[in-house]
Amino acid sequence: MTVLVTGATGHTGRHVVSDLVDAGVRVRVLVRDTAKAPEGVDVVRGDITDLGEAAEGVDAVYLLWPFFDPKGIEAAVEPLKGKKVVYLSAMSAEHGGVWGDVENAVRKVTDDWTFLRVTGLATNALGWAEQIRNGVVRGPYGQAKRSLVHERDVADMAVKALTSDHARQTNLVTGPEAITQAEQVRLIGVALGTPAVWEEQPIAEAKTELSRQMGAEFAASALGYWASLVEEPEPVSLDVVRVTGHPARAFEDWAREHFS
Numbered sequence: 001m002t003v004l005v006t007g008a009t010g011h012t013g014r015h016v017v018s019d020l021v022d023a024g025v026r027v028r029v030l031v032r033d034t035a036k037a038p039e040g041v042d043v044v045r046g047d048i049t050d051l052g053e054a055a056e057g058v059d060a061v062y063l064l065w066p067f068f069d070p071k072g073i074e075a076a077v078e079p080l081k082g083k084k085v086v087y088l089s090a091m092s093a094e095h096g097g098v099w100g101d102v103e104n105a106v107r108k109v110t111d112d113w114t115f116l117r118v119t120g121l122a123t124n125a126l127g128w129a130e131q132i133r134n135g136v137v138r139g140p141y142g143q144a145k146r147s148l149v150h151e152r153d154v155a156d157m158a159v160k161a162l163t164s165d166h167a168r169q170t171n172l173v174t175g176p177e178a179i180t181q182a183e184q185v186r187l188i189g190v191a192l193g194t195p196a197v198w199e200e201q202p203i204a205e206a207k208t209e210l211s212r213q214m215g216a217e218f219a220a221s222a223l224g225y226w227a228s229l230v231e232e233p234e235p236v237s238l239d240v241v242r243v244t245g246h247p248a249r250a251f252e253d254w255a256r257e258h259f260s
Ligand SMILES: NC(=O)c1ccc[n+]([C@@H]2O[C@H](COP(=O)([O-])OP(=O)(O)OC[C@H]3O[C@@H](n4cnc5c(N)ncnc54)[C@H](OP(=O)(O)O)[C@@H]3O)[C@@H](O)[C@H]2O)c1
Pocket: 006, 007, 008, 009, 010, 011, 012, 013, 030, 031, 032, 033, 036, 046, 047, 048, 049, 064, 065, 066, 067, 088, 089, 090, 091, 118, 119, 120, 121, 122, 123, 124
């Protein structure tokens, strides 16, 4: 079989590519910059909104949609008709939003879909790198408890779904426990050998900053979600161990791998 990997230069995609290659699967990647393409795979240069050439002749696709807006998704997935599609989604897809819209568009073009709904990726914490080196991370809702996911667990799930009979499955992909954002910062500080603490940022200031990055609507919904996680932590799912046979990787280990 041949598998097309989108987002192949990204955090999850790069592991999907190398794990598939190790498993002896033929891989094609879609990249915007061929200089960044992994070695030993078939390379197609292009944009994710135009999958026609990249999808030609492939059996399966690892799909992500790297936008906060679903505009253009229906046309983008049209070339995936009838193929196996494993989409990196989000837990919030159950309430619609961009991830829900992408799932619906995928369902319309194929019956062989898997949705990997993650709570949040641990790689989000890389955005704190500079602040952590200075010892203080400012952000809203330090007591929000998140079950962040190691990107390798997403890749393991994806490879399993891409290479076996896994049609019409929605998996909830989480870390092994929910820990506060303040604790995440502390653990990264431990990994670095430099104490790091959380400093609560006023919500209005956070809203302005986030709106600049992801748009006002998305920022408002993210803030509301984090606020809810102070009282009710993100869930912990057993889907990683059920599908891959190994437990989900701990945030502490992720921090050591990325910050020491
Ligand atoms: N962060 C979270 O907590 C969270 C939660 C739920 C779901 N997700 C999903 O996870 C996705 C990110 O996955 P990731 O961490 O593996 O990726 P990532 O590290 O964020 O990298 C994004 C990838 O997408 C590629 N890309 C971006 N725009 C593109 C375009 N217009 N055409 C073609 N390729 C494009 C990038 O290629 P270049 O090298 O060319 O930039 C890169 O390979 C998000 O888009 C989101 O939908 C994230």
